[in-house]
Amino acid sequence: MLRMSTLFLRTLREDPADAEVPSHKLLVRAGYVRRVAPGIYSWLPLGLKVLNHVASVIREEMDAIGAQEVQFPALLPREPYEATNRWTEYGDGLFRLKDRKGNDYLLGPTHEELFTLLVKSEYSSYKDLPVSLYQVQTKYRDEARPRAGILRGREFLMKDSYSFDLDDEGLQRSYDAHRGAYTRIFERLGMDYRIVSAVSGAMGGSASEEFLAVAPTGEDTFVSCTACDYAANVEAASVRAPEPTDPAAAPPQEVVDTPDTPTIETLVAVMRDKGYDIGPEHTLKNVVLMLRQPTGERSPLVVGVPGDREVDLKAVEANVYPAEVEPFEGGDFAKYAGLVRGYIGPQVLKNLGIRFLVDPRITTGSAWVTGANEPGKHAVNVVMGRDFEPDGVVPAAEVKAGDACPRCGSPLDIGRGIEIGHVFQLGRKFADVFSLDVLGPQGKPVRVTMGSYGIGVSRAVAAIAEQSHDEKGLVWPRSVAPADVHVAAVGKGDPLPEAERLAAELEKQGLTVLLDDRGTSPGVAFKDAELLGIPTILVVGKGLANGEVEIRDRRSGEARTVPVGEAVAAVVADVRG
């Protein structure tokens, strides 16, 4: 039994000044976590209970699909990460250190290398596969900007698992098993989440989906269809392109004087003054970027998007990998005299030898208002397939609410979410690096294919707090609450002995109990109970005079009075639902 009189807990009456998001404020105020360094937090007794409960749910569901738990060190030698080039690729994101002999070590940001090597060292036959291994372990990433308390920390607890299969069908089965387990985990954690398509990124591999906890404070933006079940991270959202039309059918191009129109807004205003019925969506804006190849070679790239949309640099970067996208600086314009700042149009790019990519919304036959490549002039009815021809297509324009679903055409919604899980078909990237083969039934080596699956355990605690709180404090789902019931002895007349007796009785029934035996004034006891967020509160106080106690539901706020003799059964019934 947790007794508040001795529990290591100090609640705060006011929000910490450095906290912005609800989970950070409340987890600190309620005494669940304390910051020790940027992005690094200690878990206090109640917080640790929640964290462990989340981990338990995850372990149960992982075990249920036959995955086996192992534990790697957090402190790792450089060599395996050198082999996969991640020692370099991770850059400043990696915590590096040296031992007394000067050898390089790192604090593991993720463990694909170690799992691959472990399986390689132990298994050598197709009969051993498939196998899935997982661990619940502290990860380290030296984030450029840790934020929002434990939502994005530099040290965090993660469940990561890896599947090993002989072929693509096996990988798909392992992937589906993990996806199912994740669904059950987040259901049990009481979370409001969406499964969205994700980008595989530079890692290669194919299928990749993220589990996003829906929350306005989330760092990820996703689209979801209002009609069908399409949902995707905006970084991976595909576009429903308009039908191509015949370029020859378009009206002729004309050039218009448009002085002082460096932005889309000013351009549209001037064009309207001149009698052209256009909006920003009819303009084609051409963003100049600089691509830097790994070799250091730099070359310009122009990306065309409808004028009412922003360019998503991440999407561009994902498409030009391994090149990196850099801003096109003022000095660069001097080097490319054909590019007229503010009045760039695609008509001349081919002649200038500059690579031009367009968003899929720019289709053959579509006509645009765009720069005329002369200061103070724009061109109207610039038609793709007639007046310019792109070198390729890149989904560079941001998605907006109301855009057509790429699957069914219905309007899309936009939402924010916290990435709490990621399932990913890695394929053979790591197996290739470490030559992870097993001997097949024909006596020939078979390259193993892998899946990688992660859940941010500590982040899930914060995500639950983001989704489950009110103005009074936290409201834990029963599956993770630090205790099943909060018994508060309040008011005069020494209610403590009866509260103790009821608490002991509840424990005998198998419930976990937090007992407020501090003897504070009732207001303090109630405020703290609400702040801590245990789902059921049993108030033992003034009602005792009539042989009654009060049972409160933290989430709904409903309270009911029951005879003392029925209290235990009533609470047990509430907790067991």
Next chain:
RNA sequence: CGGGGCGUAGCGUAGUGGCUAGCGCGCCUGCUUUGGGAGCAGGAGAUCGGGAGUUCGAAUCUCCCCGCCCCGACCA
């Protein structure tokens, strides 16, 4: 990485007119109080983020560093 704001006791903050650093909460002692963050009295607790500098004298002015929060990273 860039820009802005901020850093004073465990928490929230006042004080920048240069000279004994104040308040609220929390904490300790005593008495009173006990169904919505009680009252009275007494008390402990601060290298004013760190370092260097200017000065007779610095929380306050200057420089550097560290940390926190927000915004930005392209505007054709």
